[in-house]
Amino acid sequence: MLDKVKNVIVVLSGKGGVGKSTVSTQLALALRATGHKVGLLDIDLCGPSVPHLLGLEGRDIYQCDDGWVPIYTDESKTLAVMSIGFLLKNRNDPVIWRGPKKTMMIKQFLTDVKWEDLDYLIIDTPPGTSDEHITVMECMREVPCNGAIIVTTPQGVALDDVRKELTFCKKTGIKVLGIVENMSGFVCPHCSDCTNIFSSFGGAELAQLAQVPLLGTLPIDPRVGVLAGSTASVLNELADSSTAQVLRSIVQHLDGLTALPTSA
């Protein structure tokens, strides 16, 4: 399983809609922009967002002798993507599966996809602490998983669930690389006044409470949302934005970690 993958990073959050998929895709694109070969695996089976966010909807997965060939975003083959979205006939089809079938699918994604040589595999997850997460953590025991990046918004109601996810990481023995606080303020384009729509500092307080690093604070930036549907990295398109700065520092942080020899 994942024999040729050097580093695995899981993106988690107890709460839905906080930006796990946006952080996952932009992190994958940022890692690629800094010269890495990257894979992105979407294990949100009931609500896959990665194909849409990267503008890859409608692409088909091909089978070769060794397994499924992931979707490459371009000729350079530096970003490989796998999601159940590519296996649905119609984008509106629901995947109405109970746990055991979801477990089977995720194991297939990890074992039967030809990931090739990758510097990083980013795994985007659904919200919660249930079948998908237990399965992925069980599989991570056999591969060099670097740890998890936790995404949250500053709102108390999101933090409640994210604290549960941190407990999950502790109990399953996965290292928390740090917390990313997303949607942490909106600068009005008309008057430049900043409103903390979903409160503020929640991620920082949680990082302190859990004694894990705060990897960065991302504002609500509609320009990032506009990039959805393409493989454009924030690093290139919005190089001066605070989102790009945060992503750059996360990439640096990861490169620093992975410079050390990793072991399972």
Add this chain to the structure above:
Amino acid sequence: MQAPPPEHCPGVESEQAGLVSACAGCPNQRICSDPNKKLEDPGKALVAAAMKDVKHKLLILSGKGGVGKSTVTTLLTRYLARSYPDSNFGVLDIDICGPSQPRLLGAVGENVHQSGSGWSPVGIDDNVCLMSIGFLLGSVDDAIIWRGPKKNGMIRQFLSEVDWGTLDLLLLDTPPGTSDEHLSVVSYLRDDSAPDSLKAIIVTTPQEVALLDVRKEINFCKKQRIPIVGVVENMSSFRCGNCGNSSEIFPAKTGGAAAMCQEMDVPLLGSLPLDPQVTRACDSGEDITAINNSTTEALATICSKIMASL
């Protein structure tokens, strides 16, 4: 005791139940593979008995997380309870891994009491009560690391062993997706002799990345024969408190909920703005439905449409 299902279990309701290779060795294979035996979950009768005085059940669904299912549930409950003081309302939070209702309804730290007739839900107001797994956890940090079958067992208990009493409307707040929790709650509550007793409201934001998952949820409802009352669009625009201008934070590049409703042939109940007063109230648990603003105006329309449909 229930034996855990084998890893590749096709599901007891599946046509292949008991017939595929994974079923070999499963203690329930004989029951599953018997073609004459219509497998009826014994829990269903218990749920029906416990729910006999609950007139209407309303599922609050969305394929997408974080769009405001719980917030909409809270706002609807509070607004309806205020508008119909002589009716009784219940809220059941079936988001097992991420329960939000205790905080939203201002009941963090309350306890559920066991009585002769089952668990007593927590009283929120004179005519509102709530049950959530959040009340059963020792601390907010406690994680529920359960696979499907345990979550299903918990949901069955919430439906059959909670003393709901007489309710005019039970609102069920759900987790995102179309998986165990959703299948379980539907299989327990759907009554084909009274198809109108269980209906659904769909919550979305205007963004395509949310609508994409929400269309899946609407098709889930159609497949499961649950009538959809309509769609509530949440976080539809943000009005700056400083200059008063509106911005679309989650832009409706594909026409938002209105276009999707037309495409999927479901009614649009209304749009709620992205209101910092609401997000603050979510965290503090206070009731904002008495205030007069654009949120409560929109709520009034949505609630009257819901009540007319029940």
